[in-house]
Amino acid sequence: ADFNLKVAHNGNEEHPFQDGFATFKRLLEEGSGGRIQVTIYAQEQLGPEDKVNNMVRDGLVAANATSTGAGLSPYVPDIDALNYPFLFKSMEHFYEVMDGPVGQKLAKEVEEKLNVVVLGWGFSGTRSLWNSKHPVVEPSDVGGLKIRTMNSPALINSFAAVGAQVTPLAFGEVYNALQQGVIDGAETDNVDLVVERFYEATKYVSMTNHLYLGAAYVFSRKVYDKLPEDLQQLVIEAGKEAVAAERAAMDQKTVEARSFLESKGLVFNEVNHEAFEAAVKSVYDNAQPDTVRGLLGEIRSQ
C-alpha cells in the first residue's frame, strides 16, 4: 500500500470505537483499491488519548477517537462546557447539539489547536452513578457516599454539591478500591461497568445519565495533506460512515450491556432528573469563563 495509516482509540476490541474504525478501515481499503492500508490500535496501546492527540498532530498517528473529557479539554478549554453534568436532556438532544452550530464551532477550535480534520462527533458513553450501598433516586440519596469521578472540575463540584464525598483516584485503582470498600461507587457508562468488571464489586446503578460524553474523530492534517485529492475525499466520506457506525453500535451495546449487567444481579433505577438539575444549579451559576457560559446557554436553549 502507498499509505499505511495508523488509527487509535482507548476502548477495547468490543468497544463501539472499534466498530467505528473497522468501518473506516473497510471503506478506505476497499475504496482506495489497496492504496491505503489501515492498522487499528485499540485499548490505549499507543498511550492515553490526550498523548495520542499529540501524535496525531505530529502526523505519526493518522486518526484518534478522543473524548471531550480527558482527550480534548487540555487542548480546547471551551470544550469543558460539554462536561457540565445534567446538561443534555436525552441522546437525541446530544446528537442534535453536536451536529448543529455548537458542534461545528467546537470542531473548528479542535481543528485549529490540534492541526487536524474533525471527521465527526462520535460518542463515548452515557455516564451514570453506581454504588454498592443503596439506589440513588433523589439528590439527598448521594449524601455521604464515597464516589470516584472523572477528573473534571465541573463534575467534581456537582457531586460535591449534592453531598457526595468525591474521592480522587486513578482509574486503575478503582476495582481494588471498590473491593476493599475505600470507595462506595463511581460514575461510568454501562460499557465500562462491563469491560472493567466493576460489576463484580458493585450493586446499584442509578440512571443519572448526568454526562453524555462526546468523542471527536480527529484526522491528522499532516497526513491529510500528503494524500491525493481523491483519497482526501474518501477519508472524509469514510469518516462520516465511521461515526454513523459507532453511534449505531453504541446504541445497541448500551442496551446489551444493561441486560448483561442485570443478568449479573445489578439493580437499575431511574432518578429524579429535575431534582438533580436543580441541585447542581450553583455549578452552572459559577461557570467560568464567559465562552463556556455562552455555550452552556446555547446548548440548554436548543
Added chain:
Amino acid sequence: MMDLKLLSCLGMMVCILFGVDIYIALGVAAVIGLSALGVDGVTLLAEKFIQGLDHFPLLAIPLFILAGHLMASGGIARRLVNVLMLALGRVPGGLGHVTMLSTFALSGVSGSASADTAAIGAVTIPEMRRHKYPMPFAAAVTASAGATGHLLPPSIDLIIVGVVSNVSVAAMFLAGVFPAIFNLATMLVLTTIMAMLYRFPKVDIDRSVWLGTLIDGLPALGMPVIILGGIRAGLFTPTEAAGVAVLYSAMVGLFIYREIDFGKIPTLMVDACRSTGAVLFVIAMASAMSFYFTFEQVPADIAHFIKEHATSTVSFLLWVNVVFLLVGMVMDALPALIVLMPILVPLAESYGLHPLHFCIIVLANVGLSFIHPPVGLCLYIASAISKAPLGKVMLWITPFVLVLALNIVLLALFPEVTLWLPRIAGKM
C-alpha cells in the same frame, strides 16, 4: 523494518554488555527505533518517559522505601525483626524467611510487586546487613519474594490480566492463591538450603526475655497492623497506605523510640529519593522502548507466530514460555499482555487449557520477568536498597530464578493447583 527492530535490540544488548547505564541502553534502543518512523519524533522520547511515570500507584515505591528507612533508623525494624525472630530464630537463614513471609503478608494487599519489594526490602535488608548476611543474597531473596507475591489477591496484575483476558477477576483472585503458596514454600526451602551451604551467621536472640522483647516491640507491631488493617478495612488504598506508613514510622521513631531526630529526616529522604530515581529512570525509558515495539506491532506478530508454530498443547505452552522470557527482556511485560492475551487465551482454550490456568501460568512468567534484566523492577529495587552491585545480585538470584522456572513447569503440568480453589468456591 524487521532489521530496525533487531538493530534496536542489538544496540541495547551491546550497550548493556559494555557497561552503559541500563536506562540509557533502553533509551538508545527506543531512539534507534523512533527516529526511523519518518516523522518528527524527537518529542516522543520525552513524552513516553513522562507517560511511563504517570501512574499514581508508582508512588508506593518512594513512600515505602522512605518508610523503610525511617523504620530502620528509628528502631522499629530492629524490634519487629526481634519479635519475629523469637519464632524463626533457630531456622537457618531465618531473616530470609522473615523477608519472604512478610512480603507475602503484604503482597496480599499492596497490589504491586515492586511496592512489596520496596516496603519489605527497606526494612529487612538493613537488618540482614546488621546481622552480616551477604548483601547480594539479601537483595536476591527480597526481589524473589516480590516476584511471586503478585499471584496473591488482590494484586493489580491479577486484575489487569483478568480484564484483558475476559476472565472473572474474582476467579483470578482465587486461582492465584495456591500457586503463590507453592512458590513461597519452595523458596523457603531454597533459602534454608542456601543458608546452610553458605553458613549464614546465626542470629542470637535471648529467648528468656521474650515478654520484654514483645512489649518493647508493640509500637513497632503497630506498623503492620496499621498498613494491613487499614487496607483490609478499606480505610485507604495500598498507595495511600505507603503515605500513612511514612507518617507512622516517623512518629514512632521521633517520639516513642526516640532514635532519630528531625535533622536526620532530610538525609533519609535523599536516600529514598536516590534509590527511587534509579528505578524510575528504568521504568520511564522502558516505557519509551515498549511504545516503539507496540507501534511496530511486535506483540501482535508474536501472537501470530505462536499461533503458527504451536502444534500441540505442550509446544504451545513451551512457545508461550519462551516468548514471555524474551518479551520480558526487551519490554515491560504488562503492556505486552494487553495485546497478547486477547489473542492467546482463545488459542489456549482450543488446546484444551482452562483460561484461568493459562492466565496464572502467564502471570508466573511475568513474575520471573520482574527479576531478570534489563527490565526487572523487583531486582532493581532490592539491589538499590542493598547497594550491592547488580552483577553480584544476579549471581545470587539465579537459584531462585531456576526454582521459579521449574515451578512454572509444574503449574502447567498440574492444573488442579490453580483450578481447585475457584472450583470449590463456585467461581468457575
Added chain:
Amino acid sequence: MSHPTPDLDEYREPGPVAKIAATLTMSVVIGCVLLQVFDRYALHMSVSWTEELARLGMLWIAGVGGILAAARHSHFRVGILVELLPRKPQRVVDIIVAGLSGVFLLYVAYSGYRYCVNIADSTSPMLGISYAIPYSIIPISAVLIGVLGFWQAVINHAQQEASK
C-alpha cells in the same frame, strides 16, 4: 546514636542542595497522599487536586532522584564484557561509554525541551497549570546528569593519572 544508619557502606552525608531538593519533592507528595486520606474521613472538603499533584510530584522525585543517583554513580548497570578486559582497554571503553551517554542525555534534554514547548499551552485539569511547568524536570535532570557524568569522568581520569 547506638544504631547505625542503613546505608553505612561508603556512607557520605549528602550536601545541602540534595537535602533541600529531595525533602521538598518528597514532602509535597507525602502531603498530598495524607491529605487525600484525611480529607476522606475528617475534613470532607473534597480536595480534588491531590491525586494530580502527587502524580506530577512523582515526576520530580524521579528527576531529582535520577540526578542524585548519577552523582553517586548508582544507576543500574551490568557491564559483563568490560570487566573481562585488561585495565587499559577498560579505561578506553569507560571513556567512550561516558561520551556516548552524554550525547544521549543531550538528546533527552532536547526532546524534553521541545516537548515542553509543544505542550506549554495545554493545562492540567485540576490544578489548571501549564504542563510545561512539571515536565520541565525532564530537560533539567537530563542536562544535570550529563554534566555530572562528564565531571566524574574528568575526576576519575585525573585520579588515575595522579596514581601513576
